[in-house]
Structures are given as C-alpha cells and as structure tokens.
Amino acid sequence: MKVLGFESSCGETGVALVETGADGPPRLLAEALHSQVAMHAEYGGVVPEIASRRHLEAISPVIERAVADAKLSLPEVEGIAVTRGPGLVGSLLVGLSTAKALACALDIPLAGVNHIEGHIMASFLSDKKPQFPFIALVVSGGHTNVYLVNNYHQFQQLGQTRDDAAGEALDKAAKLLGLGYPGGVIIDKLSKNGNPHAFDFPRAMKDSPDFSFSGLKTSLSVMLKKRGRPFTEDELPDVVASYQEAIVDVLVQKTIRAANANTVRQLVVCGGVAANGRLRKRFARVAEEEGMELFIPPMVLCTDNAAMIAVLGEIILKNRGGDALDLNAVSRWPLVNRPS
Ligand code: KG4
Ligand code: ZN
Numbered sequence: 001m002k003v004l005g006f007e008s009s010c011g012e013t014g015v016a017l018v019e020t021g022a023d024g025p026p027r028l029l030a031e032a033l034h035s036q037v038a039m040h041a042e043y044g045g046v047v048p049e050i051a052s053r054r055h056l057e058a059i060s061p062v063i064e065r066a067v068a069d070a071k072l073s074l075p076e077v078e079g080i081a082v083t084r085g086p087g088l089v090g091s092l093l094v095g096l097s098t099a100k101a102l103a104c105a106l107d108i109p110l111a112g113v114n115h116i117e118g119h120i121m122a123s124f125l126s127d128k129k130p131q132f133p134f135i136a137l138v139v140s141g142g143h144t145n146v147y148l149v150n151n152y153h154q155f156q157q158l159g160q161t162r163d164d165a166a167g168e169a170l171d172k173a174a175k176l177l178g179l180g181y182p183g184g185v186i187i188d189k190l191s192k193n194g195n196p197h198a199f200d201f202p203r204a205m206k207d208s209p210d211f212s213f214s215g216l217k218t219s220l221s222v223m224l225k226k227r228g229r230p231f232t233e234d235e236l237p238d239v240v241a242s243y244q245e246a247i248v249d250v251l252v253q254k255t256i257r258a259a260n261a262n263t264v265r266q267l268v269v270c271g272g273v274a275a276n277g278r279l280r281k282r283f284a285r286v287a288e289e290e291g292m293e294l295f296i297p298p299m300v301l302c303t304d305n306a307a308m309i310a311v312l313g314e315i316i317l318k319n320r321g322g323d324a325l326d327l328n329a330v331s332r333w334p335l336v337n338r339p340s
Contacts, residue, residue, distance in 0.1 A: 002029070002072070003079045003317065004102070005310025006059075008095030009087025009115045010142070011036040011046045013058040014306030015066040017077070018125075018314060025127055026311050030070035033305060034058040041181045045171065052090030059098050066306075074106060079322070081313020084112030085330030086142070092329035100325050109322025111313040115304075116143055116335045117155070119270040121315065122297040122308035130266045130295045135259045139251060139279075140271030140304075141167035141184070144211050146258050147335065149268070152315055155335045158258045159209035166247050167273045169213035173220055173243050177231065187240045188276050194241030196278070199223075201246035209254060216246055241278075248279050252286055259292060268295045275302040 007014035016031040036054050040046045067074060082099035085092060096112065103110035120136045123129065135158075136147045144166045146159040164172070167184050174183025179190070202219055204212040220243060224230070231239050251273075259267060269283055274296055287294035301307060 001078050001314055001318070002076060003081055003310045003314040004066075004077045005306040005308075005313055006080070006082040006095040006099045007115075007118070007304055007306040007309045008055045008059070008091050009083045009085070010091060010304060011040055011051055012304040013055050013062050013095075014304065014309070015059075015062045016306035016310045017066055017070040017072065018307060018310035020314050025129060026125060026314060028125060028307050029072070030066045031305065031307050032062045032065035032069065034062050037182060044175050044181050046088070048088045048090055051088060052094060055091050055094035059094055063098070074102070077106060077108060079108055079313060079317045080110045081113055081309050081316070082110065083115045083118065083309050084327060085115065085333035087115055087329075087331065089329050089331050096327065096329050100327070103322075104325060109317055110325065110327070111316040112323045112327045113309055113312045113316060114333055114335055115309075116145065118308040118312045120147070120149065120268060121312040122270055122301040122305070123268045123295040124311055125297065125301060125307060126295070128295070130268050130293070133262070133264050134266035134268050134295075135255060135262065135264050136268040136270065137251060137255045138271045139166045139269070139273040141165060141171060141182075143271060144213070144251075145335070146209065146255055148258070148262050148264065152319060157335070158262075159211065159254055161211040161213060162205070163212050163214035164217065166211070166213060166251060167271070169217055169247060170244070170273070172217045173240070176217070176221055176224060177236065177239070179236075179240075184273055184276065187244055188278070190237050191241035191244045191278060192237075194237030194239070196241040196245035198238035199242035201243055203246055203250050209258060211250060211254065213247065216243070244276070244278055248276070248282050251279065252282050256286055256290060256292075259290075265292045266295070267292050270297055270302060272303040275299040
C-alpha cells in the first residue's frame with residue numbers, strides 16, 4: 001500500500017510517501033520537509049500565527065517535491081495519513097484540510113493520526129523493528145512521556161512531565177544563556193566540548209515515574225542572577241553539558257526503571273530530543289549493561305517529519321479503515337487505547 005503522509009502540527013511542513021508490502025519493513029519512497037526554524041528563531045520559539053501562514057505557503061510545493069522524488073503520480077497513492085493532533089490548531093488545519101481535499105479528489109481513505117504515536121512508529125521504518133511489548137520514551141519540545149506499548153492499539157502511560165517537556169527545558173536554557181533557537185540543537189553541539197559534571201544541577205522527582213524540568217530551568221536562572229554577569233565563552237560548554245546531563249540522567253533512569261518494573265527488554269526512544277548525541281550514547285550504554293534492545297530512529301526521523309505519520313497511517317488504514325471527512329484538528333490528544 002502506498003500512503004501519503006502529512007505533518008504540520010508545529011513548525012515543520014512535511015510530506016512523505018511510504019510503501020509497504022506483505023512482508024519486510026515499510027519503505028520510505030520520498031520525503032520532503034520545509035522547516036520554519038529560521039523564521040521563528042528571532043522570536044525564540046514558534047509563533048502560532050506565523051506558523052500556520054507559512055504552512056499554507058509551503059504545503060503545495062512540498063507535496064509536489066515528495067511526489068516527484070518518489071517518481072509517482074498522485075493517482076497512484078492508495079491512502080492518506082495526516083497528523084490530527086496534538087499541536088497548534090491553525091497549523092494542524094493546513095495539513096488536515098489539504099489531506100481531506102486530496103482524499104476526496106482521489107477517492108481514497110484518510111486516517112487522522114496522533115503525532116505522539118507517529119514519533120513512536122518512526123522506529124518501524126528501520127530494518128530491525130521493535131517487538132511488542134516495548135517501553136517507549138517520547139521526548140520532544142512538547143512531550144516527555146513513557147509508555148508501555150503492548151501492541152499497535154494499546155498504550156499504557158507510565159510517566160509524564162508535570163510541567164516543562166525536556167526539549168522545552170533545553171530551549172528555555174538556551175534562551176536564558178542567549179544562545180539562540182532551537183536550544184536543543186545548540187546545546188547538543190556546544191556540550192560536546194564541555195564537562196557534564198562541572199556544575200551541579202537538580203534531578204527532580206527521583207522516586208516518581210513522572211518528570212519535572214521547570215525547577216532545573218529556574219536553578220539556571222537563579223545561578224545567572226547570583227553571578228550578576230553572563231557566563232564566559234570558556235564556561236558555557238561546561239554549563240550546558242552539565243544542564244543537559246541533568247536531563248539525560250532522569251530520562252535514562254526513569255525509562256530503564258519502567259522497563260525493569262514491567263519486565264520489558266525492548267526500548268524505543270523517539271521525538272526531537274532523541275536526536276541528542278549524549279542521550280543516544282547514554283541509552284546505548286545502559287541498554288547494553290541491562291541486556292535490553294534499543295531502537296532509536298535516525299536523527300532525521302526523531303524530529304518532526306511526515307514519514308512517521310505515513311507509516312502509522314498505513315497501520316491504521318489496514319487495521320481500522322479510514323476516518324470520515326468531517327474529522328477535526330485537536331490541540332490536546334492524550335495517547336490512549338484506540339479501538340482495534
Ligand atoms: O519532535 P520535535 O521536532 O517537535 C515536537 O513534537 O515538539 O521536537 C523538537 C524539540 C525542540 O525542543 C528541540 O530543541 C529538540 O527537540 N531537539 C533537540 C535536538 N534536536 C531537536 N534536543 C536535543 N538535542 C538535539 N540534537
Ligand atoms: Zn513532534
């Protein structure tokens with residue numbers, strides 16, 4: 001089945017074509033992405049009104065690019081998948097309306113899918129797929145959740161952030177330090193020259209399955225105020241490496257604890273922050289020590305993309321069929337059990 005996927009929940013306009021056969025992993029035929037990162041950088045974060053307008057301008061050329069790269073014509077597409085939520089409603093509506101129009105014009109089924117679930121399914125695009133049950137850590141700019149995934153339909157949430165998401169904590173720290181946006185990427189790079197143990201940042205809620213990162217951000221802000229002057233260029237790599245380490249420590253510790261508590265040996269780590277070099281290295285090390293199998297999508301499939309939406313859409317279309325065309329966008333959509 002050839003599925004055309006759409007992603008427009010935040011600052012990325014993505015379109016991808018994925019094909020699945022009777023066996024073997026889904027094949028990514030083509031993917032096109034327009035990122036608005038540079039446009040939002042001067043505001044230090046995504047501005048919803050600008051984002052939806054830019055999605056509207058970008059979506060047609062992005063579709064054309066993806067379809068041309070796949071060497072296909074639109075009538076060869078057999079199904080459509082689109083992010084329905086969670087996300088910015090104005091942005092979601094651009095993808096959703098386009099997807100509905102195409103589904104209607106081509107007379108093919110449409111699946112409105114959950115963005116968080118899409119991040120998890122990105123790991124199914126590799127040759128080596130995770131086996132159920134597995135533990136999934138979804139860690140991005142909007143989410144920090146741990147799930148026990150029993151099958152395609154059953155997601156049990158084991159932990160979540162009580163305040164900021166991990167990516168948000170990185171983005172806010174970079175802003176406080178005057179480093180720019182998106183903070184996660186900048187801190188990842190800068191921390192490579194720093195000592196992760198140079199500064200002592202708090203690790204909150206140690207004994208809970210839940211996360212909290214807002215105190216961490218506050219501790220950095222207090223540290224800056226007490227000093228009364230910005231960090232020097234020599235100090236910055238140590239500061240960001242230590243700050244990042246505090247985040248990585250709790251992400252690793254709580255995910256492993258969830259796996260052990262549920263006697264699960266397969267781990268999926270996904271979402272934008274899963275592109276982080278230190279996080280990937282620490283998870284690889286601990287998975288080996290614990291005898292667990294680790295699945296982290298390649299970096300381009302960790303941050304927002306449409307390939308993950310197309311893969312998930314194909315699963316949903318095959319198992320459950322399409323949605324009605326009056327489907328609406330939803331800003332909040334916890335990942336709960338879907339009917340099978
Ligand atoms: O999944 P994503 O693209 O969008 C959401 O669904 O939120 O994640 C974006 C988040 C941002 O907070 C960004 O700073 C973070 O992922 N991020 C990273 C890296 N690349 C993106 N954080 C740490 N290291 C990275 N390499
Ligand atoms: Zn995302």
